[in-house]
Amino acid sequence: MACFLLLRIEDPARARSWLRQSLPEVTSAAEKTPEQLAHWRTSVNLALTGSGLKALGLPEAALETFPSEFREGMAARADILGDEQESSPETWEYGGTSGPASQEAVHLLLMLYATTEQELSSLLATQRSRLEAGGLRELAAQRTARIRDARGGMVEHFGFRDGISQPEIEGFRESKHEGPDHGAIKPGEFLLGYENEYAESPDVPSVPAVLDTTGALPAQAHRRDWKELGRNGSYLVLRKLEENVDAFQHFLEAHKELGVGESDEQKKQWLAAKLMGRWHNGAPLRPGEDVPPAEPPDGRHGHDNSFGFRENDLDGHGCPVASHVRRANPRDALPPSAELSMQVSRRHRILRRGITYSDASGKGVLFIALNANIARQFEFLQQTWLNNGKFGGRYDERDPLMTHGAGQLTLPRQPLRRCVEGISRFVTMKGGGYFFLPSIRALDFLAHLEP
């Protein structure tokens, strides 16, 4: 379980001193020994918005080295993200265009993770007790907790196994999978300062070297009077996505005759799986299979990620082209060829670290994505694949789960395709932001800034 605190910096000098004190507690990515892992109970991470970096004292010349989508912030990108009507930033609980927790006011994201509720409460109490002296004001607190199914797999509120498909990063872990989707992705897609899927290492956000009084940061290779603030950091996309489970269930009930199965329940499960793009137990959808394959004793279905679409399912008779999962990662199915499709897909991967929440306002997923280029990765997925009515040669069909009422979805089927109409909104955006997740050295630099 976890709690995410959105904080405002009210006194920069005190906030920097708080950061100096907190630094030893921030969980680093350094490899842990099995011994350390066995005793691992809590983690603390810290990320900042563009206005947060400014509030902490980072000068304009350095801020300008951050990409524009990050500096503009998520609320300002509503048009690109399709955050409209009930999802528009005017209505957000935090990170939106108005209210005390607006995008401009949110400076810091303090992420607290723990193994038990008791440990989380105690970690939260300790952190909260230091905020006032640290010149920080708490604007919002977002609690989250994983839901697990009988086999211990993570599920989300619509009832699907989640957290299955993740990119494997070159140099980090042995590849677990073989097959069309796989092959590790270059680290520069997720970590700043490394080679990416374009065989390039783009410049990272930097600061004039004179500001680095403690020598925390590495020098930039081609401008020795600048230092790299971004290296080993990443960008974190946070979105509170409310799931309207009742609306989803009503929809399935009203359209169950379009489903396939012997009982009403099976028909609804079939239909839901076609919208999502996987069975509830996480198994991939394959042509000719109208019931979910039984889960093997080791529960491994929920991990099956070794598949492509081109060879057996190019037309989407198994996994519909317009379903959530196939849009979010088309793998080898994009024209003109498997090879080019894989190249494109590999350039638009994100590391998903979302957790389910349930609070007074509703329930859903606190979606968290890590990527090195918000515009090319997260925003591209959202705009060009999930929200695009023309995706995959369709006429006017959006992601059936993530958009403001996708309208319709075509399910290819022999002898006649089925068309599901009247798909309303099942997910509403409630708040979020774009954050810079600095390396430990970058946090050290920020803690010692002398503006």
Ligand code: HEM
């Ligand atoms: C309430 C919101 C959402 C829910 C309930 C949800 C649910 C799911 C589920 C059940 C899966 C399949 C299991 C898995 O592979 O982990 C999945 C996959 C995925 N989702 Fe979502 N999702 C949500 C929002 C989003 C958003 C906003 C994005 C990106 C902008 C996204 C991107 C992805 C990606 C990239 C995959 C993996 C696809 C693959 O590689 O096969 N999801 N999602």
